[in-house]
Amino acid sequence: MSKFAVLWIPVYFVAVVCAVPTTGRSDDTHSAHQHGDAKSAPVEAPTVFLDKSPRIVEYQLKRLDDTRLLMVPRQTDDPKYKPVYQAILGRSGMSPQYRIESVEALAKIDGTSQAAVLLDAIKSIKLDGRESQRTLDALTRMLLTQEPASLQSIADDLESVAADDSPEHASVAFAALTVAGLSDQAMTIADASDESNIAWANSIKLLPKADQRNASRDRLIRLIDSSESQSVSSAAIAALGELNDDPAANFAKLAPLVASDTLRNSAVRSLLRLPRGTADGALCQSTAEFLVGLAEKTPPADRTTDEFVDAMQLVDRLLAKVPADVAKTYRGRLNEVTVRVIKIRTVEEEMRYDVPYFAVEAGRPVQIVLENHDLMPHNLVITQPGKLKEVANAGLNVGPEGTNGLAYVPDSDDVIAATPMIQPDEVTRLTIDAPTEPGEYPYVCTFPQHWYRMYGVMVVVSDLEQWNKAPVEPKNPIGSNRAFVQAWTVDDLEDDIEAGLRGSTPAIGQKLFVEASCAGCHKIAGKGGVVGPELTDLWPRWKGDSVGILREILDPSHKIDPKYAMHLVLTVDGKTVSGILVKEDDEAVSLLTNPESKEPTVIAQDDIDDMVKSSTSMMPKALLDQYSKGEILELMGYLKSVAK
Incomplete structure (x- = not known):
């Protein structure tokens, strides 16, 4: 090859790249931030050269934010559009509707099954952080909902991935083999090495159905009892905590392992996942006795580690099953060496804490550890009784400046204590003396x-x-004391929708609309919030597609109207502002951050470090999981009744 040929490739490559629109401040986060005129001109469709080399096409598509990527032409009758569908399928945070479209299109272009398309996409993921893990999780869920026959058709490929690929990919393949009804083949492959056994054990938590997970119990017990590898035993212990068929037996198996120096941490974490109140009282007492003694021997410098905190969380649960006088003695010993710790996690995409309530003793110190596993910023503010809404609204009014550096926290006597606003994957601790009243x-x-x-x-x-002996669930602070009913899916309700709509009573549905907080974000007949779309014309807008409407309610991130997409702004001084983008020009960005305010929050462009459009709906998943099937259908009936 001549030197001219060598030089030609990079020069031509640069020319193509320069023709590709950039994405604003952050390519890595696929920012939706665009610099437009004062009227926020519509985003122009990008020009992408799909007839160039695969490397150039991939580079062009990677440079596009989500909005522009979805504007690239794509058709299923020409293989040149395959890279576009692949880019959409592999993009972190992409709405499910576009992933589904891409899988269907790629299967048609390649003349193969959707399961094969998904497995190829999963194999192509290189795990290098949270975003790639999110993509792997999303594609794994799609793969494991394929029909068993479809998964059986790619059994050879699944077995190959399970045996030879990365641990994360191998776990997905093991789970797919199990869903396909090929669990015997999966276990044969797993027995080939410690690494394969670990990947198999890690696949248990991926299985979508409880009976599939529970069927692994005997083999998990065997691995715990007989494996010479600490890593294999630890993985099996972790998996045992995912089973729900016999929690008392699982507790009996795991509790003695707390005494093992090498397996303790895995056993503690697994025990914490088991349902409360299912363990034998005597075993609870002996396990608590050991852990209290361990706490007394632990050096002070090690009493803030995650492992120690988890162990103390377990002690807290165990003491509820121990006689009150004995529990009080143990509690007194613990109070001499550490404060009581309550660990609270945010639940991804569900806008809730995983701990709905906890008890503390009046006047005693307590430390709250808040872990943010969601994709949005969160904090935790403790208020005076009956003051939740007042504090929340006051927090909206003070905005990201907040009080004493605490964003969205008002300067109010109704605030007892508050954590900082923490970003995804961050942890913060709040230590207070509990109120004396x-x-x-x-x-x-x-x-x-x-x-x-x-x-x-x-x-x-x-x-x-004494409270632990007969705990009383507190009143819901916003007025609804509902228990979890079911994690509803469209399949659970689809067959009953039409009959339910015919027999519904609008007045009942209207009451549920308010109770479920729908009115806080949506208007009907001019009344309600402004954060979400107006719902008066919902039924005609969807042309009477009741199943489609139900899907939007149960899975709000499935398809997000661009007008109501949440934007996150990170300022140069580290503050986070979130809301609907109202206006953007060269001078400033305007976000509607408060659904009860008519005035947007204006942020100067010079103060913005990055702005990202979220692919997750502001409307949380699981919104109706505390409602019965009949109530959900009543709500649907009300939405239909107001149609204009």
């Missing part, structure tokens, strides 16, 4: 619009051990 003290996330769903109650009691 017994009562129910709400805690809430004061980030805009989150208080409707994201709250809990700190129950302050005079005698914690």
Whole structure:
């Protein structure tokens, strides 16, 4: 090859790249931030050269943000569009509707099954951070919902991935083999090495159905009892905590392992996942005795580690099954060496804490550890009894400046204590002395619009051990004491929709519309919030597609109207502002951050470090999981009745 040929490739490559629109501030996050004129001109469709080399095409598509990527022409009758569908399928945070479209299109272009398309996409993922993990998780869920026959058709490929690929990919393949009804083949492959056994054990949590997970119990027990590898035993212990068929037996198996120096941490974490109240009292007492003694021997410098905190969380649960006088003695010993710790996690895409309430003893110190596993910023603010809504609204008014550096936290006597606003994957600790007056003290996330769903109650009691013997669930601080019913899917309700609509009573549905916080974000007949779309014309807008409407309610991130997409702005001084993009020009960005305010928050362009459009709906998943099938159909009936 001549030197001219060598030089030609990079020069031509640069020419193509320069013709590709850029994405604003952050290519890595696929920012939706665009610089336009004062009227926020519409985003122009990009020019992408699909007839160039695969490397150039991939580079062009990678440079596009989500909005522009979805504007690239794509058709299923020409293989040149295959890279576009692949880019959409592999893009982190892409709405499910576009992933589904891409899988169907790629299967048609390649003349293969959707399961094969998904497996190829999964194999192509290089795990290098949270975004790639999110993509792997999304594609794994899609793969494991394929029909068993479809998965059986790619059994050879699945077996190859399970045996030879990366641990994460191997776990997905093991799970797919199990869903396909090929669990015997999966276990044969797993027995080939410690690494394969670990990948198999890690696949248990991926299985979508409880009976599939529970069927692994005997083999998990065998691995715990007989494996010479600590890593294999630890993986099996972790998987045992995912089973729900016999929690008492699982507790009996795991509790003695707390005494093992090498397996303790895995056993503690697995025990914490088991349902409360299913363990034998004597075994609870002996396990608590060991852990209290361990706490007393632990050096002070090691009493803030995650492992120690988890162990103390377990002790807290165990003491509820121990006689009150014994529990009080153990509690007194613990109080000499550490403060009581409550670990609270955010639940991804559901806008809620995983701990709906907890009890503390009046006047005693307590530390709250908040872990943010969601994709949005969150905080935790403890309020005076009955003051949740007032504090949340006051937090909206003070905005990201907040009080004393605490964003969205008002300067109010109704605020007892508050954590900082933490970003995804961050952890913060809040240590306080519990109020001296017994009562129910709400805690809430004061980030805009989150208080409707994201709250809990700190129950302050005079005698914690007595309360543990007969715990009383606190009142819901926003007025609804509903228990979890079911994680509803469209399949659960689809066959009953039409009959339910015919027999519905609009007045009942209207009451549920308000109770479920729908009115906080949506208007009907001019009344309600402005954060979400107007619903008066919902039924005609969807041409009477009741199943489609139900899907939008149960899976709100399936398809997001661009007008209502949430934008996150990170300022140069580290603050986060979230809301609907109202206007953007060269001078400033305007976001509607408060659903009850008519005036947007204006942020100067010079103060913005990055702006990202979220692919997750502001409307949380699981919004109706506390409602019965009949109530959901009543709500649907009300939405149909108001149609204009």
